[in-house]
Amino acid sequence: MNTVPAVDASRLPQLLRAMPKAELHMHIEGSLEPELIFALAQRNQIPLAYDSVEALRAAYAFTDLQSFLDIYYAGASVLLHEQDFYDMARAYLDRAVADNVVHTEIFFDPQTHTERGVAMETVINGLYRACRDAQIEQGISSSLILSFLRHLSEESALQTLDAALPLRDRFIGVGLDSSELGNPPEKFTRVFERCKQLGLRLVAHAGEEGPPAYIWGALDVLNVERIDHGVQSEQDALLMQRLVKEQIPLTVCPLSNLKLCVIKDLADHNLPRLLAAGLKVMINSDDPAYFGGYVNENYTQLFAATGMGAPEAYQLARNSLEASFASQAQKQEWIARLDEVFREYAAA
Numbered sequence: 001m002n003t004v005p006a007v008d009a010s011r012l013p014q015l016l017r018a019m020p021k022a023e024l025h026m027h028i029e030g031s032l033e034p035e036l037i038f039a040l041a042q043r044n045q046i047p048l049a050y051d052s053v054e055a056l057r058a059a060y061a062f063t064d065l066q067s068f069l070d071i072y073y074a075g076a077s078v079l080l081h082e083q084d085f086y087d088m089a090r091a092y093l094d095r096a097v098a099d100n101v102v103h104t105e106i107f108f109d110p111q112t113h114t115e116r117g118v119a120m121e122t123v124i125n126g127l128y129r130a131c132r133d134a135q136i137e138q139g140i141s142s143s144l145i146l147s148f149l150r151h152l153s154e155e156s157a158l159q160t161l162d163a164a165l166p167l168r169d170r171f172i173g174v175g176l177d178s179s180e181l182g183n184p185p186e187k188f189t190r191v192f193e194r195c196k197q198l199g200l201r202l203v204a205h206a207g208e209e210g211p212p213a214y215i216w217g218a219l220d221v222l223n224v225e226r227i228d229h230g231v232q233s234e235q236d237a238l239l240m241q242r243l244v245k246e247q248i249p250l251t252v253c254p255l256s257n258l259k260l261c262v263i264k265d266l267a268d269h270n271l272p273r274l275l276a277a278g279l280k281v282m283i284n285s286d287d288p289a290y291f292g293g294y295v296n297e298n299y300t301q302l303f304a305a306t307g308m309g310a311p312e313a314y315q316l317a318r319n320s321l322e323a324s325f326a327s328q329a330q331k332q333e334w335i336a337r338l339d340e341v342f343r344e345y346a347a348a
C-alpha cells in the first residue's frame, strides 16, 4: 500500500484491534494469569505464598525489572507436567487469536523449569503441541524461541542448548532475557556463536534498562537479527543511524515499560519518535498477565496516550509482520490482508 487511506479517528481503536498483526516478543511464562496459576497449583498440589487470586494479582505492583522477576519465577513454579505447558500456551494462543494476531513467535525459558527438575522434553513438547493444535483448530501460525536466562552462567546456557538439541525441529531460534543490568551480551558470546553455526535464528533483549552499549554488543558480538525492547537506543545517535540504515527490528513493549518504570507515563513513551525516525519498531505485550494487557491493549492504550493515528497503526502492524521469521510468501499474504482491513475501514 503506497498511501494509507484516511480512517476516521473514532474508528481507530476498533481498527487497532481488527488489523492482522504478529507478536514477536511475548514470554509464555508471562502469560500465566493468576486464575491459571491457582488452578495448576491445585492440580499439582503446590503450595503458593498467596492465599487468593486477588492477593496474587495485588502483588503485581512492580518497581523495576527485578521486582517483577521475583514474582514471575514464583508463578512459573506451578508448571510440572507436559499438560501444564500445553494449557498455558493454549490459553495465550486463544487470546492472541481474539486480538487478531496471525503469527506469534513465543519465548520460553527452559532454565526456569529444568532447574526445578522438569525435563526439557516436557517443556518443549507441551508448548509445541499447543502451537500445532492452535494452528489446526484456529489457524494461528506460531513458533518457539528458546531463551537463555542471562543472570545464569554461559555454561548453564550451553548445557541448556545441548539438552534442547534433540528437539531442534521444534524451535526456530534462541533469545536472551531476564535481569539485564550487569549481564551484558558479551557474557554469552560462545553460546550464540554455536547457535549461529546451528542455523538458529538469533534475538536478544537489549536496551530495556541497560545502556546502548548492550545493543551494540547484541548486534556486533551476538549477531542478533532483532533487538527485544531497544528503547534506550535513543540515547545514542550513531546507534539510531545504524538501526535505521539496517532496518533492524525493535520489539517494543509499551505496557511493560510502564509497569517496570522504564517510563513514568505512557504519553512519554518514545515509540512514536522511534517510528518517525524510521526505525523498524512494533508493539508487543512482553509478559501480558503481569503487565496489564495483551497486544491489543498495548496498541489501544499507547495510541490513546500519544495521539498516533492510522498511518502509524499501519506501519507498526506491517513492521511486525515483516520482522517475523515467517516465509516471504506468508508475509505477503498477511500484508495483503492488512491492506484489505485498512481499505474496509477507510470506506466505512
Ligand SMILES: [Zn+2]
Pocket (backbone or CB within 6 Å): 025, 027, 177, 205, 228, 286, 287
Ligand atoms: Zn521480554
